[in-house]
Amino acid sequence: MSTPPKQVILGAHFPGVNNTTVWSDPRSGSHIEFDSFRRFARAAERGHLDFLFLAEGLRLREQRGLIHDLDVVGRPDTLPVLAALAGVTDHLGLVGTINATFNEPYEVARQFATLDHLSGGRAGWNVVTSSDAFTGENFRRGGYLDRELRYERAESIVRAARHLWDSWQVDAVAGDQEHGRFLADGTVGEFGYHDDHFDIAGHFNVPRSPQQHPVIFQAGDSDGGREFAARTADVIFTRHGTPEAGRAFFRDVKSRLARYGRRPDDLKILPGVTFVVGDTDEEAAELAADIRRQQVSGQTAILLLEQVWNRDLSGYDPDGPLPDVEPEVGPSSIIQGRARHVDDARAEVTRLRALAEEKNLTLREVAIERGQRQAFVGSPETIADALIDAVQTEVSDGFILVPHITPGGLDAFVDQVVPLLVERGALRASYAEGSTLRDQLGLSAARPATDWETAAAAGVRKESA
């Protein structure tokens, strides 16, 4: 290649509580002990990946009114784990999901500023929302938020947090021992933020951190989610990783940026992908099929399809045909504590029946087929080529790798694929000393909160014009 390819952004997701993780594999370790996180983070750092990512749950998932017990259940708290990881890594970005609905700006801003200080500028915040009363039962305020206000509150909490992070000037800490001036002036940290969601004022008590603002991540596929990301986020997570869907998503999201005075490079697009590395493509394909079967047991298949049908399917044989009943289309959901991701149940059932007929599949096989995420499966060369190609051809700016084993699930990728990416100029050969997560992702310096607001307001006017 004459000109070096575009850099591939790579994050590593320490998998959470879904059926991705094959916990029955003898190599599968603890999801709770810190040692697992340390090992995983060190593997990511060995491969000079951009960041590690943790998801979050605030209520154990339930199905048919029972706590879901087939997948990994339970996880440690996001921010303390990231703070601890800051202590055992040097360069890796540390990105955590923190819910905008069940947290307050002052506390969240303090915690991310703290993480940014402890890690020397490696903090990232994945802003998510939830409004269900089910999750709210664990919190003082309960499920108080109307669904349509979720994004509004999320944008508001990010805006408020940015004001707090801006409230200390770069030179606010004078530290002048001789004259007894610790602060440059008494207005340090002053803030006031008032809207429909928050009415807060006073003095923020954490000095400006290395990145000033942690990198803001957001996952959203809906139109509202995409627009929120275009207005507010630095990185957007997506489920669209296949070339066709990915490129459409990429074009759509990047085209929304100009309205808010942002350049296409100001928002990075990262699909979550699974991967299976083999010595050859054939071997990897076999391995991948095995893993899928392990990820979707008969019982898991029933539960996955219950989320489509939205009714109890426990009486059906996973190795038999698809249920002959029609889906339940009502407001109530058979699963609680996670999104169903089914927009139109009737259409989806029709599609699955056609699929089963065409390929002669059992219920379980349909579930296996349906749940296939975008995956990179093949020899190290095949995967490296595919990754580079996807980024060159604007499927995405990079990927979040989702291994199926914890904590050793990154090892094959790091040891076999990363060297090829480096060799081909698509991934750094080592971290730049002193670089922040923002630097690593190729993002510009944090923009002041007031700039974000001005641009957002102008964009909204353009949108409605």
Added chain:
Amino acid sequence: MTSTLPTSDTPVHLAIALDGTGWHPASWRRTGSRATEVFTGRYWTDQALTAERGLIDFITIEDSLALHAGTPFGPAPVPTTSRLVGRLDASLVASWVATRTERIGIVPTITTTHTEPFHVSKNLATLDHVSLGRAGWRVQVSARPAEAAHVGRRAAPFGDVRDARDLASPEAQAQLRSLFDEAGDVIEVVRRLWDSWEDGAEIRDAATGRFIDRDKLHYIDFEGEYFSVKGPSITPRPPQGQPVVTALGHQPIPYELAARGADVLYVTPRDDEDAAAILAQVRELEGQHRTADTPLKVFADLEVVLSTPEHGDGAARLRQLDEVAGEEFTSDALVFAGDAAALADLVQRWHALGYAGFRLRPAEHAIDLPAITDALVPALQRAGLFRTAYGPSTLRERLGLPAAVNRYAASA
């Protein structure tokens, strides 16, 4: 330094309270204070390692949601530029420090007034997982108007109380009671959530496809005056089962809170007589309100300014510090300025009264923390009052607390 202390067979516990560059307001201005480093992880690691070198039971890390110090009463404090202000979130500093230390207990301060009990519980459970059983919690209520304004979800508790002397008024006492009742509920919820996973809930039973035994997970179904929480926790039971819960108190209402829900209470006696009187008062309240089998461990808080070979007499150094600050150092706790032998005597006298331990507040971290480790600890060791090595133990075990029994497993 020699000490003439007799030996004793009940060892004393020592904790060190870390705050900024030390508890004296002029500490930041002195050479070697590392004042501008208090916002780095390395600074806190170094303090913790110095304490760990002295075999100290645990460190506490102060915290607050306010920037400028002030009282819950009267007008907001005028921002001053001459004090060291600003702080990192103590709970996250604690998790960071856990990865850089091996033995010492780590006890961050987290308020009960403006936080979600569900978050507090999993935060501390995670600190316990990261530190392999060294976590504790310094429970704190937030009464200042500034803190309430920062969070914006409730009015300041003492809105109409203009003066600390009015705290005795029935209205103020009712507010105080409410603040601490809520704290009691938060402790209860946090503890229930720690128990909401039984040990061994994770079964990884490939035969039945079950990762957990859901019968070992429990809803806590707490419903109180201030909030309700369903449970179970997201985070499995911490290694200690119950991380150590501690609280500071200056009067009967907080003493009662500790008697109901804490493992350790810090109090602030001014002299020997006061020390005896406070302890008697605490024990009386304990008799009325404590249901736990284990007695509350009562620690005395002391501000310490120690004499050292390098920096001379502690009392003289305190005068220098006061001079730099432009005012005399006042504290809720006794300010001890003198040599390690005299402090060891005081420790022994109060220990003999029934104090399980001491939480020492170094006036200057840079000087008093090493002095505690290098002078006070050896003096107490020579007297047979303090350990000479860390045992392989959790913080609970080190403090002589019994193994935590899971309330849900017991009733199953």
